[in-house]
């Protein structure tokens with residue numbers, strides 16, 4: 001009897017570093033491992049997606065399209081796979097069909113072979129255009145089930161969705177368990193149902209967050225799964241995926257064939273183990289097994305981002321409250337699965353609810369659009385009172401949202417103008433307008449510079465004699481030896497030291513953030529009701545008033561972006577604008593006086 005073949009997709013170049021080090025791995029750290037990866041025998045390597053694209057443009061100052069072309073060249077024998085957000089492509093909004101078509105074609109031209117296509121609402125209408133475009137480009141279109149648990153989800157709902165996707169012509173079905181919520185029994189039931197009712201290969205993508213993913217793999221094998229997603233062990237476990245080498249060893253011992261060479265995997269893995277150290281500043285505190293996910297349903301990628309963002313805002317202590325608030329917001333929104341962009345949408349609203357201390361006092365623009373129907377149909381009932389409050393008298397939509405979007409490629413092309421040297425550049429601009437413009441301007445000026453990396457913690461200590469010194473205070477002398485410090489990215493930094501041999505810790509509050517913005521220095525704090533402030537820390541994306549304007553209470557005066565979500569800040573009172581203390585791009589924190597109405 002021939003051995004049953006189980007195909008492996010390694011997510012080391014996309015999801016693994018997205019889950020564990022905030023998607024910061026650079027092309028220079030990927031290319032040296034490509035020869036081993038390409039010979040190892042993978043069915044595919046996942047290497048591209050929204051977060052990798054975003055991080056390239058925003059932080060690494062790399063052209064994501066150039067990365068793709070380099071990978072294609074370095075991995076000639078292995079399928080390259082990407083994760084595509086259906087009508088959202090790699091962005092956070094729905095695009096018109098002409099942009100979706102152009103994007104799929106260009107991704108195929110530049111090297112993508114397999115498109116894993118999902119919609120955050122599991123609204124299949126949002127997959128139509130991209131599935132067609134991928135088929136037209138002659139590539140593999142994979143229909144995705146965003147797995148979640150709720151009173152309105154079950155094996156039958158997912159099976160119905162898979163059947164609809166099969167009718168739409170997909171080449172395979174993926175179960176995308178972004179938060180690690182699958183249990184072995186649920187996996188067995190779902191994979192069995194898919195294999196019994198459909199003729200398509202089934203892929204399982206299950207995050208290790210809750211610690212159950214390898215058990216789910218085994219249950220899936222018994223139910224007839226064809227493909228498993230794993231990550232090389234250097235970036236496996238925690239909010240990432242089951243370790244490739246362990247899964248391969250277990251499969252081989254049980255008589256399955258993977259076609260993978262463990263010796264080559266080990267060489268590639270040793271490379272990535274060293275690489276990970278370089279990115280230590282991005283390691284999340286929440287990258288181990290965290291069973292709290294069974295309550296909060298927060299997916300891995302979102303968990304580390306949420307932790308990083310709360311840390312930036314000096315509110316990391318609120319993370320558990322946010323995890324408790326998330327399921328409540330999700331229920332109000334009709335139980336969407338939590339995956340980009342709904343995870344950001346629900347996450348940012350939950351953070352707003354917790355930080356303001358009052359639920360829905362601030363409603364982000366995206367939540368308003370969601371409640372209006374601009375993301376598609378919610379899986380369950382929406383909280384009608386919240387919907388009325390957010391949407392007001394504006395119209396609700398119930399058709400495929402992109403039906404209402406006129407073609408926009410040419411408009412985007414003229415907006416970015418000469419900065420775009422190719423159609424790919426226009427698409428980059430379409431995905432992340434502000435970040436892409438900055439990137440393209442810097443590219444033209446020759447000033448692209450990746451964000452700096454902090455040196456390894458040990459490098460500062462060994463061979464640096466200035467960590468030991470003597471101080472004299474009030475006539476008393478002390479021998480001080482500084483032994484370590486927390487990352488500079490924290491607003492409150494801790495320094496560890498021994499004083500006369502006794503271990504001590506001091507915490508310093510940084511004033512640095514006040515110097516970073518383009519503002520005149522530290523902002524005044526709110527003392528009267530005509531002063532406009534923000535309820536969430538964030539960046540100013542738009543100022544809607546100028547000095548001398550008349551505004552009415554409740555009228556929006558500025559727009560801030562926090563956690564990738566935009567929120568309007570409204571005038572607390574009516575009157576004339578006496579002063580505007582901010583401009584686009586400024587970083588602001590709650591309590592700062594931003595605009596004065598007098």
Ligand code: MN
Nearest residue numbers: 015178205207
């Ligand atoms: Mn994932």
